[in-house]
Amino acid sequence: AQKITQTQPGMFVQEKEAVTLDCTYDTSDPSYGLFWYKQPSSGEMIFLIYQGSYDQQNATEGRYSLNFQKARKSANLVISASQLGDSAMYFCAIPSFFTGNQFYFGTGTSLTVIP
Amino acid sequence: DSGVTQTPKHLITATGQRVTLRCSPRSGDLSVYWYQQSLDQGLQFLIQYYNGEERAKGNILERFSAQQFPDLHSELNLSSLELGDSALYFCASSPAADLRPGAQFFGPGTRLTVL
Numbered sequence: 109a110q111k112i113t114q115t116q117p118g119m120f121v122q123e124k125e126a127v128t129l130d131c132t133y134d135t136s137d138p139s140y141g142l143f144w145y146k147q148p149s150s151g152e153m154i155f156l157i158y159q160g161s162y163d164q165q166n167a168t169e170g171r172y173s174l175n176f177q178k179a180r181k182s183a184n185l186v187i188s189a190s191q192l193g194d195s196a197m198y199f200c201a202i203p204s205f206f207t208g209n210q211f212y213f214g215t216g217t218s219l220t221v222i223p
Numbered sequence: 224d225s226g227v228t229q230t231p232k233h234l235i236t237a238t239g240q241r242v243t244l245r246c247s248p249r250s251g252d253l254s255v256y257w258y259q260q261s262l263d264q265g266l267q268f269l270i271q272y273y274n275g276e277e278r279a280k281g282n283i284l285e286r287f288s289a290q291q292f293p294d295l296h297s298e299l300n301l302s303s304l305e306l307g308d309s310a311l312y313f314c315a316s317s318p319a320a321d322l323r324p325g326a327q328f329f330g331p332g333t334r335l336t337v338l
Contacts, residue, residue: 143326151311152225153329199266209317210256210279211327213266 110135110202114214121190122222128175129185129217131200140205142176142183147197147216156198159183190221226250229314229330237338241302244333248295248316254278255297256317256327257289261310272297304337311335 111134121127133142144156159167159174167174175184187194197216203209226249236242248255257269259282268281272291283289286304291297301308311334315327 145329151334152331153313153315154225155326155328158326204279209254209325210268210271210281211258211266211315212268215265 110137110140110204110212112200112202112212112214114200114217116217117215118218118220120220120222121187121194123192124189126186126188127190127219129187129198129200129219130182131184131214132180132182133200133202134181135202135205137205140202142174143201143203143211144172144174144183144185145199145201145213146194147199148193149196153199157185187219192221192223195219195221225328225330227314227316227328227330229312229333231333232331233334233336235336235338236304238304238306240304240337241300242304242335244299244301244312244314244335246297246299246314246316246330248297248314249318249328252316252318252328253295254317254327255291255295256315257283257297257299258313258315258329259310260313260332261307264310266313269299301335306337309335309337 113132141160146154157169157172173186199216200214201211228247253274260266269283271279289299311332314330317327
């Protein structure tokens with residue numbers, strides 16, 4: 109089974125600064141992807157960014173980028189130029205390749221952006 | 224707005240009762256996933272349907288069942304409710320075929336409170 113570990117329960121960042129949220133994973137799947145989701149206090153889960161295990165370049169989506177280090181099995185999310193609206197829970201997820209692609213989620217990191 | 228709809232948004236009921244949560248996936252998405260988010264268990268996969276067929280099962284209790292209808296909407300039935308069933312229940316849909324992981328788009332969730 110897949111395993112996702114997020115070791116930072118809470119993080120603080122100053123507005124306009126960059127922040128890195130850690131995610132490590134364990135999988136025996138030959139091909140996999142890593143997903144990041146944002147959950148604001150309102151509760152919805154918002155898809156942010158995806159990286160496939162065979163993608164050559166790190167994924168970027170606007171202010172979000174993935175620092176993907178396959179050998180270390182880590183897929184850290186970098187948020188640049190933090191904004192107050194970035195305050196939320198952030199979840200890393202990995203799908204189960206052989207059984208329908210359901211997601212295994214980490215425990216999440218609570219990010220607070222300080223003005 | 225992810226395009227996935229869930230009703231109701233909030234549900235308050237008593238122990239021993241039965242409830243039905245409804246989900247309509249994004250237009251064209253064949254896969255529907257149900258997840259439970261609770262404080263003690265985090266985000267857990269319950270069950271997946273693909274084009275009307277059950278595709279994968281996770282940590283779903285025997286008191287819980289689901290189905291996906293020909294129009295692709297899905298319902299999650301929870302019966303003999305216990306206090307511990309209080310949680311946020313998410314439905315997610317994905318356009319991805321089984322062998323290619325794709326982003327899942329989450330509905331706003333149904334917050335179930337069992338009193």
